Amino acid sequence: MARTAEANQRLREAQRVKILESASRVFARLGRAATMADVATEAQVSQGLAYRYFASKEALFQALIEQAMQTNPTGLQSFLEMPGTPGERLALLLSRLVESRCEHPELYQILDQVQNSETTPNNLRALIRKRGQIFLDVMSQLIVEGQATNEIAGGDPAQLVTAIAACLEGLTKLALPHPEQFKKNCPDVGIILRMLKPQVD
Amino acid sequence: MARTAEANQRLREAQRVKILESASRVFARLGRAATMADVATEAQVSQGLAYRYFASKEALFQALIEQAMQTNPTGLQSFLEMPGTPGERLALLLSRLVESRCEHPELYQILDQVQNSETTPNNLRALIRKRGQIFLDVMSQLIVEGQATNEIAGGDPAQLVTAIAACLEGLTKLALPHPEQFKKNCPDVGIILRMLKPQVD
Known part of the structure; x- marks a missing residue:
């Protein structure tokens, strides 16, 4: 039974x-x-x-959005507290995000459509905006912490966050027309992480 | 007179x-x-x-598109032939493109809208598609040449091109909501170029 x-x-x-x-x-x-x-x-x-x-x-839509926003089961903010150095946690976070963008570009497009649609209830729009802000805050904090441990390149943290965020957004855009074909060219997270690497000259 | x-x-x-x-x-x-x-x-x-x-x-639209496609006066392909090493030419090309994306995000959005609109004449759509392909081909060729001169990181050139292209596309998307404010956070091209830097471990 x-x-x-x-x-x-x-x-x-x-x-x-x-x-x-x-x-x-x-x-x-x-x-x-x-x-x-x-x-x-x-x-x-x-x-x-x-x-x-x-x-x-609407319920289906909401479920899809919740799925898209849970890049990992415990949420973006857990990356601030989990074990490991700031650089290691940033690398882990980014590898999850790059994989998610390359594997499920349509989820991110839906988030965008919902965010930009005038028929979207305000609370849902606020939820998506808040999620975007949490992502930027978490990235920014890990970068600042990683600069302190010399794991992350110096320079304006806002520019580093912007470069990474741009890359992630762009992956969705490039993946959407031919998602299956795109998976072959999806950049290894190591390439994207190089933007954050301290320079030795 | x-x-x-x-x-x-x-x-x-x-x-x-x-x-x-x-x-x-x-x-x-x-x-x-x-x-x-x-x-x-x-x-x-x-x-x-x-x-x-x-x-x-339509004439206005076409003029705007032509303007958006001329990232530089002599065209993308000139970067294959101008003086300098492949790495130097790639750096120059990318600095122009990053600046253009950050300064005129609305032009790239227009290109997108025109490309995706069903009312766009086929020849115009073909022109935009062709420009996109030329960009990818030029980037790809410079990367392969730069790998040969050890100026550019090894690995799959297609992944490197995708990472750079994603970054550029994403800049437009991030810049559009608040173009003036965005200019402050527009990443220095040096950050983006690090994705292409050979690694010394």
């Missing part, structure tokens, strides 16, 4: 993930004009089943 | 530039919905005068 309940739970989770992944593709393709029917077709499930997992298109 | 003709010519050129700059701001703000009337208002000239310089909105 317990085993059947567990199996059912796993099946439900798998279906939820399948619907979310399909929604991510459909929203990326059609923007907010996408309907639950489009999502159900993409996921090869009935519309009724899709609604059993997500009460509305 | 000759002097008056010259003075008139200078005045005409100044007015043309003023209308173009106004158009660039208006198109960036309103997209292709912008009208000649919007442009004339922004430039503080009469609509009739604006039409004397540009026969139609």
Whole structure:
């Protein structure tokens, strides 16, 4: 009995993930004009089943956004406190972010669309903006700490943060037209990290 | 007499530039919905005068695109042949591109909008696509040449090109919301060039 309940739970989770992944593709393709029917077709499930997992298109959207914002399970701010030197933590954070941008560019596009759409509820827009600010703050703090330990190049931390943030944003843009093909050219995080390396001349 | 003709010519050129700059701001703000009337208002000239310089909105658009594509007077390909080592030429090319992205983000946004709009004539779209390809080819060739002279880090040239291209694209995106404020944080090209620096460990 317990085993059947567990199996059912796993099946439900798998279906939820399948619907979310399909929604991510459909929203990326059609923007907010996408309907639950489009999502159900993409996921090869009935519309009724899709609604059993997500009460509305808005609920689906919100779930996608929450997924996009959880680059890692414990959140961006955990990188300020986890073990390791500032440089090591920055490298780990960036490798997660580069991978996420290259593997799921459509999620970031959705975040953008939601952020820029006039129909987005204000609280959702505020949530996305806040997430962007936390990202910049965490990066900035790790860079300043890394400059103190000589792991990170000197110079204006704001410029270093901007260079890294630009690179991440650009990856989404370049990946979107041909996501599968792009994965081949996705730069190794080591290349991007070189922007932060102290210079020995 | 000759002097008056010259003075008139200078005045005409100044007015043309003023209308173009106004158009660039208006198109960036309103997209292709912008009208000649919007442009004339922004430039503080009469609509009739604006039409004397540009026969139609399409003509204005085309002029803006041509301006955006001329990152330098002699074109991207000249960087393959000018004097200097591959590393020096790459540094020069990138410093021009970073400056252009940070100073005129709206021009690049217009290129994007034109490229993605279904109403764009095919030849214009092809022109923009071709310019993008030339940029990637020139970067790629300079990187390969620079790897041969040990000025550029080893590794997959396609990944290096992608990292640089992503950074440039991202600069436009980050600059657009607050262009004036952004100029303070625009990364020095030296930071971006570090991605290409050979590593000594």
